[in-house]
Amino acid sequence: MTKTFGKVLGLISFITIILILAACGNGAGSENGPSSDSSDSSNGSDSGEEKVLKLATSADFPPFESRTPEGEFEGFDIDLANLIADELGYQLKIEDMKFDGLIGSLQSKRVDMVMAGMSMTEDRRKNVEFSTEYNRSGEMFISKPDAGIDSLEDLKGKTVGVQLGTIQQEGAEKLKDEYGFEVKKLDSANILIQELKSNRIEVGYMDKSVAKGYVKEQGLEGFDDPTTSSPGMGIAFPKDSDLVDDVNDILKKLEENGKLAELKDKWLSEE
Numbered sequence: 013m014t015k016t017f018g019k020v021l022g023l024i025s026f027i028t029i030i031l032i033l034a035a036c037g038n039g040a041g042s043e044n045g046p047s048s049d050s051s052d053s054s055n056g057s058d059s060g061e062e063k064v065l066k067l068a069t070s071a072d073f074p075p076f077e078s079r080t081p082e083g084e085f086e087g088f089d090i091d092l093a094n095l096i097a098d099e100l101g102y103q104l105k106i107e108d109m110k111f112d113g114l115i116g117s118l119q120s121k122r123v124d125m126v127m128a129g130m131s132m133t134e135d136r137r138k139n140v141e142f143s144t145e146y147n148r149s150g151e152m153f154i155s156k157p158d159a160g161i162d163s164l165e166d167l168k169g170k171t172v173g174v175q176l177g178t179i180q181q182e183g184a185e186k187l188k189d190e191y192g193f194e195v196k197k198l199d200s201a202n203i204l205i206q207e208l209k210s211n212r213i214e215v216g217y218m219d220k221s222v223a224k225g226y227v228k229e230q231g232l233e234g235f236d237d238p239t240t241s242s243p244g245m246g247i248a249f250p251k252d253s254d255l256v257d258d259v260n261d262i263l264k265k266l267e268e269n270g271k272l273a274e275l276k277d278k279w280l281s282e283e
């Protein structure tokens with residue numbers, strides 16, 4: 013009787029241990045989402061052979077990211093993302109969304125990383141992880157050539173368009189009372205340019221490296237923001253993502269082998 017009881021007890025403990033071990037095994041790794049295991053970069057977003065790196069961007073921001081008339085993604089960030097995916101041995105999948113939704117897509121782990129000319133602000137750092145800096149750009153105010161807007165003082169009484177969720181929105185809101193202008197928040201940089209061209213806003217405020225392109229292409233004018241102190245741009249990841257170290261190593265490698273400089277020459281060099 014006692015013997016049988018002992019055996020049953022033994023069996024139950026054995027099964028319990030097996031179940032606990034199995035549960036641990038399943039749990040580990042799933043916590044950080046798809047691309048979480050840095051010790052084994054073969055751990056892709058999808059199970060099986062296909063290893064997918066999900067990138068989100070806001071493709072309204074040439075020369076960093078935009079869409080060709082055929083709908084293909086192109087730009088500095090896109091080329092860099094492809095190089096990174098190649099190095100990691102992942103297939104790159106790009107999702108286009110509003111800039112304002114990018115941080116949320118990382119927080120919900122819907123995507124593995126974001127490249128969108130995103131400035132690495134302290135506020136964003138509270139919610140996402142950043143790579144090392146890969147580019148730096150100041151800010152610029154742009155307007156139609158006949159508008160006569162050449163300084164902060166000229167912004168008085170004007171409406172300044174900014175892209176929703178950007179550091180320019182934040183910056184403009186800080187300056188608006190001092191210089192007496194209105195801020196209009198717009199979903200995309202493309203809409204901002206349309207609004208400017210159709211006189212619904214008088215001024216646009218955006219990253220200098222992007223503004224310069226629009227100035228040239230659309231025959232606009234602009235002046236540098238003398239107050240700017242924006243942080244550099246980086247790649248953003250969900251908090252605790254194991255991809256950060258791998259990607260930083262790759263960025264370092266691309267810097268050392270000159271590939272990053274090549275990309276900058278290709279997309280960002282124009283003065």
Ligand code: ARG
Nearest residue numbers: 070073128129130131178179
């Ligand atoms: N650098 C600015 C920021 O981080 C604007 C970035 C906008 N990017 C875009 N793809 N539209 O807030």
